[in-house]
Amino acid sequence: MTQNPVLKPFLAVLSGQKQAVPPIWMMRQAGRYLPEYREVRARAGSFLDLCFSPELAAEVTLQPIRRFNFDAAIIFSDILVIPHALEREVRFEVGEGPRLEPLDTPEKARSLAKRADLNRLEPVFEALRLVRRALDPKVTLIGFCGAPWTVATYMVAGQGTPDQAPARLMAYRHPDAFADIIDVLVENSIEYLLRQLQAGAEALQIFDTWAGVLPPREFARWSIEPTRRIVEGIRKKVPDAKIIGFPRGAGALLPAYVEATGVNAVSIDWTAEPAFIRDQVQSRVAVQGNLDPLALIAGGDALDRAVDDVLASYGSGPLIFNLGHGIQPETPIAHVERMLKRVRGKAG
Numbered sequence: 403m404t405q406n407p408v409l410k411p412f413l414a415v416l417s418g419q420k421q422a423v424p425p426i427w428m429m430r431q432a433g434r435y436l437p438e439y440r441e442v443r444a445r446a447g448s449f450l451d452l453c454f455s456p457e458l459a460a461e462v463t464l465q466p467i468r469r470f471n472f473d474a475a476i477i478f479s480d481i482l483v484i485p486h487a488l489e490r491e492v493r494f495e496v497g498e499g500p501r502l503e504p505l506d507t508p509e510k511a512r513s514l515a516k517r518a519d520l521n522r523l524e525p526v527f528e529a530l531r532l533v534r535r536a537l538d539p540k541v542t543l544i545g546f547c548g549a550p551w552t553v554a555t556y557m558v559a560g561q562g563t564p565d566q567a568p569a570r571l572m573a574y575r576h577p578d579a580f581a582d583i584i585d586v587l588v589e590n591s592i593e594y595l596l597r598q599l600q601a602g603a604e605a606l607q608i609f610d611t612w613a614g615v616l617p618p619r620e621f622a623r624w625s626i627e628p629t630r631r632i633v634e635g636i637r638k639k640v641p642d643a644k645i646i647g648f649p650r651g652a653g654a655l656l657p658a659y660v661e662a663t664g665v666n667a668v669s670i671d672w673t674a675e676p677a678f679i680r681d682q683v684q685s686r687v688a689v690q691g692n693l694d695p696l697a698l699i700a701g702g703d704a705l706d707r708a709v710d711d712v713l714a715s716y717g718s719g720p721l722i723f724n725l726g727h728g729i730q731p732e733t734p735i736a737h738v739e740r741m742l743k744r745v746r747g748k749a750g
C-alpha cells in the first residue's frame with residue numbers, strides 16, 4: 403500500500419519499485435528437470451497424491467529455493483485442483499497430461515456444483531504453512547490459481563488440446579451455459595486464493611495460459627472480465643493483496659487487460675515487443691518474464707544473449723526476471739545456474 407523501505411525485493415517490485423538486480427524465479431521451477439523432484443515424485447504415487455501430501459508438496463516447493471536461492475517460491479500444486487474440489491473427476495496420465503470428465507453440453511454444465519468443497523484443498527493450505535515456516539523471510543511465497551477461462555478449457559474438453567477448440571465452440575454455441583461455468587470458477591477461485599493468503603501466501607499469480615487463443619471480444623468477456631472479478635473479490639477482503647496476471651499470448655490486448663483487471667504485474671511471454679511493453683504496460687504495472695524456455699535449453703551464447711535482451715528491454719523499470727512460460731523437463735541444470743549468474747552478476 404504505502405511505500406515501505408523494508409519491503410523484500412520481490413514485493414517491492416510488485417509495489418512498482420524497480421530493483422537494481424531484478425528478483426528472479428521460474429514458472430514450473432519445481433519439476434521434472436530436477437533429479438530431487440523426480441525422486442520425490444516417484445515415491446508419491448499419483449501426481450495429485452503429491453499435490454495433496456503437505457510434507458511432500460512443501461519439500462518439492464523448497465527444492466529449487468535450496469538449489470538456486472530464488473527470490474520466490476511458488477506452492478507446488480496445480481490449477482486443476484479447483485475442478486477436483488468441485489467434485490469433477492481429475493486424473494493425470496503419465497506422459498499425457500490431465501484427464502477430466504468432459505463438461506461439453508449445457509445439460510452437463512447445469513450439473514456442476516456451485517460451491518467447491520475447499521476442505522478438499524486443506525493439504526494445499528497446510529503445505530503453504532509448512533513452506534512459510536521453513537522459508538528464509540527474504541523469500542516471497544506465491545500462491546496461485548488458474549484463470550477461469552483456462553481452467554474451463556480443460557473442464558470442457560476433458561483434456562488439453564492444441565487450440566482449446568471445444569471450449570471456444572461451447573462459448574459460441576452456448577454462451578449462457580459457458581458463463582455459468584465461468585461464474586462458478588470466479589467465485590471459488592476468490593475463496594481459494596483468500597485461503598491461500600491466510601495460509602501464508604504473500605503474492606498470487608493467476609495463470610491464463612490459454613488467453614491467447616481468443617479473439618478480442620471473447621478475450622474481454624472470458625479472460626479480462628473474470629480476472630477483474632477475482633482481483634476485485636480478493637481486494638474487497640485484502641485491499642493490498644499483490645496479484646500477478648499471466649494472460650499468455652495476449653499480445654496487443656495486454657494494456658486493456660492491465661487497465662481493466664487491476665493486477666500489480668503481468669507475466670509476459672517471449673514474443674512480447676519490448677518498446678510496446680515498456681510504453682503501454684510497464685508504465686503502469688510491473689512486468690515479469692520473459693526468457694524463451696528454449697533459450698534456456700540451448701544454453702551458451704544464445705542463452706547469454708537472451709538473458710541480456712530481457713535485462714536491456716525491461717531492466718530500466720519494475721521487473722521480475724522469469725521465463726516466458728514454464729521450464730521444460732529437458733533443461734540442463736547448469737543452464738539455470740548460468741542464467742542466474744548472468745542476471746545477478748550483470749544487472750545493477
Ligand code: CP3
Nearest residue numbers: 429430431432433449476477478479480481499609611728
Ligand atoms: O510452477 C511451479 O513449480 C508450481 C507448480 C505448478 C504445476 N502446474 C505443477 C505441475 C503450476 C503453477 C502449474 C500450473 C498449471 N497447470 C498450468 C498453468 C501454467 C502453465 O504451465 O501453462 C496449467 C495449464 C496446468 C495444467 C497441467 N498440469 C497440465 C497441462 C499438465 C501436464 C503437462 C505437463 O507439464 O506434464 C500438468 C501436470 C503438472 N503440473 C506437472 C507439474 C510439475 C507435471 C506432472 C508430473 O510431474 O508428473
